[in-house]
Amino acid sequence: MGGAYSIRVVAAKTGIPAETLRIWERRYGFPKPARRPGGGRLYADADIARLRLIARARDAGYRPGDIIPLPDRDIARLVEDQDTGPRPPPPALGPDIAWLVDALRRDEVARVRAALRSLAITLSPRAFVTEVAHPFAIHVGDAWEAGTLDVRHEHLGTALLSAQLRVLLCAFEDSEDPPTVLLATLPGEAHALGLEMVAVYLATHRATPRLLGADTPPDQIARAARSLKAQVVGVSVSAAHEGALTRGNLDRLRRMLERTSAELWVGGAGAERVAAPAERVRLTTSWSEIDRALAAVRAR
Secondary structure (H helix, E strand, O other): OOOOEOHHHHHHHHOOOHHHHHHHHHHHOOOOOEEOOOOOEEEOHHHHHHHHHHHHHHHOOOOHHHHOOOOHHHHHHHHHHHHHOOOOOOOOOOHHHHHHHHHHHOOOHHHHHHHHHHHHHHOOHHHHHHHHHHHHHHHHHHHHHHOOOOHHHHHHHHHHHHHHHHHHHHOOOOOOOOOEEEEEOOOOOOOOHHHHHHHHHHHHOOOEEEEEEOOOOHHHHHHHHHHHOOOEEEEEOOOOOOHHHHHHHHHHHHHHHOOOOOEEEEEOOOHHHOOOOEOOEEEOOOHHHHHHHHHHHHHO
16 A cells, blocks of 8 residues: 555544544544554555545535545545535524634633523424534534544533433424324434434424334334334434445344334435435435325325
8 A cells, every 4th residue: 555654644634623534533433543562553545635635625615424435536526516616605604603612612611501501492393403503513513624623522412412302302292283293213323312303393283293213223124113103214314324334234223114114214314325315215305205105105
């Protein structure tokens, strides 16, 4: 492969901070450097070439979690498209979200909690999910990947947001309106915050969400679907999923659900890389797609 560069040299050659390289290695499995006898990282020329390509795509507005799992040729195609066409402006942070992220960075936990509570009271539950919770979670994750927030900040932000979403969901807990939507993540997916956002969003549409939670085996999801008479099973796939493992578990779940009346929704940042629309399988990677999927279920 050629080359034997330290992490400091790679950071200088690619413009990606050393801490960000370590974060990507832990979260996405790339870069995956060799190790010196003493444990220090050693990167090859191929690592640097790929990291430069990823850096160009990131500078063009793509999220690291969306591009790092892609093959080099696909990343190069994205970069070429940006180089030959108009570059879209990066998504703007609203004043409330920018303030929340900054307050979290300063460890002002009580102020973040109070602000989230105030926004949840001021906005409708649906608007809180789409205009506050979702963008806040995305920007906290991006800041952690970039090394401008520590992992402790991400964990705190997730806990504070989850607590508020659970409060909102309590207001709908007596609802039994169809369809019943069972929400879970597959083995290896430990984060359930996205499920909680979708649960509140569905509840505001007079559906009945059932949170099964994170890291759930396919057979347990299918059993719960039968027991709860769910019309829909919703699975969230993050950008940091383990490709082969997730695809295998998703296929097993799909086959198990063939013995039920439930259709499968696959959402999250990594959904399009592990699933494709098929009979009784829908990609629901945006709020508008969830709206259409919900309307289709009700029309059956």
